[in-house]
Amino acid sequence: MNKVKSVSILGVIVLALAAVPSSFGQVDITGIWANRGHMDWLDHGRGPDLVDYSGIPLNDAARVKSLSYTAALQAEQERQCEYYTPAYVVFGPFGLNIWTEVDPTTGRIIDYKMGAWIDKDITTIYMDGRPHPSKDAYHPYSGFTTGVWQGDTLTAISTHVKAAYNRRNGVPSSDQVTVVEHIVRHGDILAIMGIINDPVYLTEPFVMASIWEQDPHANVLRTSQPCEPIMEDERLEDGTVPHFLPGKNPYINEVTDRYHVPLEAVMGGADTMYPEFRKKIKDTYMPAAKCDRYCCGPVTDPALKCIRDATGRER
Amino acid sequence: MTDRIYRMRGFWFVAALALSLFLPGQGKAQQAGAKAPAKTPVPAKATAPVDFTGYWVTVITQDWRWRMVTPAKGDYAGVPITAEAKRVADTWDPAKDQASGQACKSYGAPELMHSPTRLHITWQDDNTLKVETDYGMQTRLLHFGGWKGSGASSLQGDSVATWEIAKSPGLDFGRPPEDGEEKAQPQRYGDIKVITDHLAAGYLRKNGVPYSANAVMTEYWDLFKEPNGDQRIMLAMRVADPVYLTTPWVTVLQFKKEPDNSKWDPSPCNPKW
Numbered sequence: 001m002n003k004v005k006s007v008s009i010l011g012v013i014v015l016a017l018a019a020v021p022s023s024f025g026q027v028d029i030t031g032i033w034a035n036r037g038h039m040d041w042l043d044h045g046r047g048p049d050l051v052d053y054s055g056i057p058l059n060d061a062a063r064v065k066s067l068s069y070t071a072a073l074q075a076e077q078e079r080q081c082e083y084y085t086p087a088y089v090v091f092g093p094f095g096l097n098i099w100t101e102v103d104p105t106t107g108r109i110i111d112y113k114m115g116a117w118i119d120k121d122i123t124t125i126y127m128d129g130r131p132h133p134s135k136d137a138y139h140p141y142s143g144f145t146t147g148v149w150q151g152d153t154l155t156a157i158s159t160h161v162k163a164a165y166n167r168r169n170g171v172p173s174s175d176q177v178t179v180v181e182h183i184v185r186h187g188d189i190l191a192i193m194g195i196i197n198d199p200v201y202l203t204e205p206f207v208m209a210s211i212w213e214q215d216p217h218a219n220v221l222r223t224s225q226p227c228e229p230i231m232e233d234e235r236l237e238d239g240t241v242p243h244f245l246p247g248k249n250p251y252i253n254e255v256t257d258r259y260h261v262p263l264e265a266v267m268g269g270a271d272t273m274y275p276e277f278r279k280k281i282k283d284t285y286m287p288a289a290k291c292d293r294y295c296c297g298p299v300t301d302p303a304l305k306c307i308r309d310a311t312g313r314e315r
Numbered sequence: 316m317t318d319r320i321y322r323m324r325g326f327w328f329v330a331a332l333a334l335s336l337f338l339p340g341q342g343k344a345q346q347a348g349a350k351a352p353a354k355t356p357v358p359a360k361a362t363a364p365v366d367f368t369g370y371w372v373t374v375i376t377q378d379w380r381w382r383m384v385t386p387a388k389g390d391y392a393g394v395p396i397t398a399e400a401k402r403v404a405d406t407w408d409p410a411k412d413q414a415s416g417q418a419c420k421s422y423g424a425p426e427l428m429h430s431p432t433r434l435h436i437t438w439q440d441d442n443t444l445k446v447e448t449d450y451g452m453q454t455r456l457l458h459f460g461g462w463k464g465s466g467a468s469s470l471q472g473d474s475v476a477t478w479e480i481a482k483s484p485g486l487d488f489g490r491p492p493e494d495g496e497e498k499a500q501p502q503r504y505g506d507i508k509v510i511t512d513h514l515a516a517g518y519l520r521k522n523g524v525p526y527s528a529n530a531v532m533t534e535y536w537d538l539f540k541e542p543n544g545d546q547r548i549m550l551a552m553r554v555a556d557p558v559y560l561t562t563p564w565v566t567v568l569q570f571k572k573e574p575d576n577s578k579w580d581p582s583p584c585n586p587k588w
Contacts, residue, residue, distance in 0.1 A: 036395075036562070036565050037393065038393050038394065038395065038564055038566055039377055039393060039566050040377050040378055040393070041392040041393035042392055054379040054380070054383070055375050055376040055379040055383070056376065091377075150502075150504060151364075151502075151503075151504020151505065152479075152481040152482075152504060152505075152506075153537065153539070155539075180541070182537070182539045182549065184506070184535070184537050184549065186479075186508070186535040186551060189535070189553065189565070191535070191537075191549060191567045193539065193547065193549045193567075195541070195547075205545070206376065207376060207547065207569055207571075208377055208569075209377070209567040209569050211551055211565050211566060211567040213565060259380060259387070261384065265379075265383075272379070272383075273374050273375055273376055274372060274373075274374070274375075275372065275373065275375075275383075275431035275432060275433065275449075275450065275580075276578065276580070277383070278383065278384070278431055278588075281384070282588065285384050287384065287385050287386060287387045287388070287522070288387040289387065289388070290387055290388050290389050291386070291388065291389035291390035291391075294392060295389050295390050295391060295392060296392060296394075296396065296401070297392060297393070298395055300395045300561040301395075301396070301398050301561045303397075303398040304396065304397065304398040304401060305398070305401075306391070306401055
């Protein structure tokens with residue numbers, strides 16, 4: 001009887017081993033991933049400069065719209081609960097919490113969910129082969145996303161995304177945007193390349209990448225806390241829409257004045273993404289003599305004294 | 316008795332099958348060790364699951380002010396430096412570097428890959444992938460096949476590369492072929508893992524943020540092909556330095572494939588620009 005049991009157990013092992021290859025191409029990307037802040041430190045932390053579109057392939061319409069933007073817009077009750085889009089995964093500051101929803105009868109993964117924390121909706125990446133809906137279907141901030149494994153890379157495509165922003169200083173994203181994400185895990189590293197295509201506001205794909213380290217202590221939340229609009233500013237209750245009129249943005253020269261970056265770079269455009277752009281500004285760019293604000297971080301050495309904020313003082 | 320024999324035979328048959336499934340490599344190795352002559356390792360070029368060769372351009376959409384141009388002295392944002400690193404960086408003097416023959420100090424592998432450059436990637440031989448840059452006219456050699464360096468430090472260090480080949484073919488977006496498209500064939504996928512050490516001390520940033528000769532850089536090179544024909548490299552990188560970094564510096568870069576060398580523009584090392 002014991003031998004029969006042994007044969008049965010070994011049979012189960014054989015079946016289990018034989019079944020393994022079918023899932024070899026898929027890598028476990030679930031878990032808690034910490035953003036170390038080693039890229040775009042200022043963008044991720046205090047936020048980008050108010051007018052800085054360098055490295056963004058935006059078109060004239062996007063530039064005009066960006067220059068009309070003021071963060072006071074977010075005080076309007078109808079905008080307080082706006083979210084960022086799935087592209088925020090590569091330009092936002094947060095860690096990631098990724099988990100799966102599994103079919104209880106087959107055990108197959110129905111979808112991956114990428115958590116949101118504060119200002120992004122949960123992105124659901126459907127893996128069950130369902131089609132994207134009609135172009136006229138509902139456009140939530142999270143969009144509609146499907147994914148497929150290409151080798152060890154999970155490629156996700158988001159459509160039906162609500163109009164929002166591509167940078168935290170008002171660079172717009174339209175509801176025609178498509179976001180492709182290539183999600184790769186290498187050991188305890190997770191890297192994502194995000195390719196944003198937007199026929200309304202971009203002249204060519206806007207490609208960014210971000211990287212995280214696995215960290216079970218990072219305590220990244222899965223969801224945002226519920227948002228409830230309140231009256232933040234009585235001056236907006238009469239229907240006023242905060243904005244800058246064309247040519248009236250008072251911050252347009254701030255980056256040039258502070259960092260000496262020529263205005264043609266600050267205004268962005270596809271050519272600012274490529275090395276040859278340096279020839280255009282070689283004679284006009286001279287670095288500032290010394291960094292005097294937000295000069296370091298993340299600070300992880302207790303002995304390090306440096307200028308961490310806008311006060312200009314080392315601490 | 317007969318039943319017992321059959322049960323025993325069944326047990327050993329299933330056990331052997333389980334072992335042969337679980338340990339296929341070991342079985343072959345034992346056979347080879349006993350009788351067959353040792354196999355010549357297949358060259359890395361022949362086993363490449365993807366083709367990194369060609370001309371590539373970096374696409375600087377992030378950290379623009381720190382990568383496209385030389386940032387101000389004292390600007391160390393984003394790098395987890397030690398207090399000692401700051402002390403050293405605060406003494407940065409590009410004119411002094413130029414005068415002392417160290418104009419290329421910011422062109423070592425860790426900063427080079429962040430720089431505003433184009434790459435020309437070719438196979439130097441069957442086990443060596445050559446990565447040339449027009450910015451600073453540098454050459455990195457990624458050695459496959461169990462290569463061992465001399466142990467001497469150099470600007471680009473010793474880079475040992477391995478293919479990480481995906482274990483099963485993926486699907487091509489899971490969509491049926493459209494008009495004019497050939498039916499998608501199973502593809503091979505994989506990436507290159509590169510570990511670089513024996514780096515001569517250099518700069519992580521153009522403005523003098525230092526790395527020491529003890530720095531070790533680990534890279535993962537992934538290649539993606541888009542439906543519109545674009546090809547892009549995502550280069551995930553981790554630089555560990557027990558002297559000047561409190562934690563490894565973790566970044567990711569991207570390059571886009573170019574059709575030819577028409578924009579290749581070699582320029583020598585320049586410690587200021």
